[in-house]
Amino acid sequence: MKLCKAAFSAEDGAKLSKSIQTNVMEMLFLLMVIPRICNFTQMGRYGKRGEQCYRQTAERSVNWLEMNMWLSAFAFKYYRTTIISH
Numbered sequence: 001m002k003l004c005k006a007a008f009s010a011e012d013g014a015k016l017s018k019s020i021q022t023n024v025m026e027m028l029f030l031l032m033v034i035p036r037i038c039n040f041t042q043m044g045r046y047g048k049r050g051e052q053c054y055r056q057t058a059e060r061s062v063n064w065l066e067m068n069m070w071l072s073a074f075a076f077k078y079y080r081t082t083i084i085s086h
Contacts, residue, residue, distance in 0.1 A: 003071070004028070016062065023049070023057040 004025050016024070030043045040058070044051030 003074070006074075020057060020060060020062075023053065024062060027054060027057060 026047055026049070027043065030047050031038055034042050034046055040051045040054045043049075043054045047054065
């Protein structure tokens with residue numbers, strides 16, 4: 001979760017408001033946890049928010065490419081320093 005939060009708030013990462021950040025992180029978590037079919041109704045049942053909140057968050061535009069590029073750069077930098085130090 002810390003890595004995802006850092007990717008959203010980084011200067012060159014995806015820039016989103018704090019409420020949208022928490023909603024997106026919760027949605028990503030629910031997608032991993034909910035078995036079988038995962039839809040907004042299921043998210044509303046197992047999550048902290050209502051179904052409509054998840055629907056509205058999903059309708060918003062998120063720059064996933066920017067976030068993924070930041071995560072990749074972070075991961076490669078981490079692994080490069082780990083490999084060099086060993």
